[in-house]
Amino acid sequence: GNSVTQMEGPVTLSEEAFLTINCTYTATGYPSLFWYVQYPGEGLQLLLKATKADDKGSNKGFEATYRKETTSFHLEKGSVQVSDSAVYFCALSDPGAGSYQLTFGKGTKLSVIP
Amino acid sequence: EAQVTQNPRYLITVTGKKLTVTCSQNMNHEYMSWYRQDPGLGLRQIYYSMNVEVTDKGDVPEGYKVSRKEKRNFPLILESPSPNQTSLYFCASSPLGYGYTFGSGTRLTVV
DSSP: OOEEEEOOSOEEEETTOOEEEOEEEEOSSOOEEEEEEEOTTSOEEEEEEEOSTTOEEEETTEEEEOBTTTTBOOEEESSOOGGGOEEEEEEEEEGGGTEEEEEEOOOEEEEEEO | OOOEEEEOSEEEEOTTOOEEEEEEESSOOSEEEEEEEETTTEEEEEEEEEETTEEEEOSOOTTOEEOOSSTTBOOEEESSOOGGGOEEEEEEEESSSSOOEEOOOEEEEEO
């Protein structure tokens, strides 16, 4: 079956530091990959996505590249802000294999301190 | 505004008292789904629906029921809630596979 593994948290960074959150996946087909963000007390929001190999998703200064050869979709940001403090979830769906279910990693909590 | 609306946001109930959490979307999406979020376990799918009158079990369906009589609504029913169903619940909808939109969540406590 499909699965997503992301780095354990929590991660604490100083403002303007570089962020990387690792995500690797296992899928039977050719999945679409997503990063979702959950701010305190809120629901999940789509941060970025990529639907095929070598695609780069980007939004709000965050980037992730779909690497089929390493089955990875690592999230990066060059300079984090306090407002980026949240929980980040890597996820996949595999509609080409008939599965529209979103399979999530366990989440990585990011805290950014001034 | 395109959105998924869940109600209630917070609910405290007693063991065995039937409850329903409502979910409604205004985007004409075919696919709707329920997830629960628990510390250390992430989000796990409870049930999903591909369209009206088409529902199926997700990874953790025990103790839950759903129905899809109209395209926009997908209520989650707990016929006899137990304390292990204390969790944060999310409804989501999607136009079949891309761009899931999530509701704001329902925090359920069963005592």
